[in-house]
Amino acid sequence: AQYTIVDKDTCIACGACGAAAPDIFDYDDEGLAHVILDENTGNGVIPEELEEDALDAYEGCPTDSIKVDEQPFEGNPYKYV
Numbered sequence: 211a212q213y214t215i216v217d218k219d220t221c222i223a224c225g226a227c228g229a230a231a232p233d234i235f236d237y238d239d240e241g242l243a244h245v246i247l248d249e250n251t252g253n254g255v256i257p258e259e260l261e262e263d264a265l266d267a268y269e270g271c272p273t274d275s276i277k278v279d280e281q282p283f284e285g286n287p288y289k290y291v
């Protein structure tokens with residue numbers, strides 16, 4: 211299983227993640243991204259059919275604000291670094 215979370219502190223609202231994975235990422239009023247699935251806690255399992263989209267978003271984020279791991283993040287984007 212895979213999990214994902216956005217570090218909203220480093221997101222610059224570029225919009226690439228929502229374009230790559232519209233079923234996973236959405237934006238707040240300031241354009242900052244978050245994970246729709248689990249209110250950006252990083253605890254929700256990415257549906258298998260969306261895993262590739264998640265990786266595309268991960269690779270495409272210019273500020274490395276999107277984290278992906280095989281374990282839940284429990285709200286902390288830096289849990290595994």
Ligand code: F3S
Nearest residue numbers: 221222224225227271
């Ligand atoms: Fe932000 Fe990166 Fe998405 S900068 S809008 S998390 S692609």
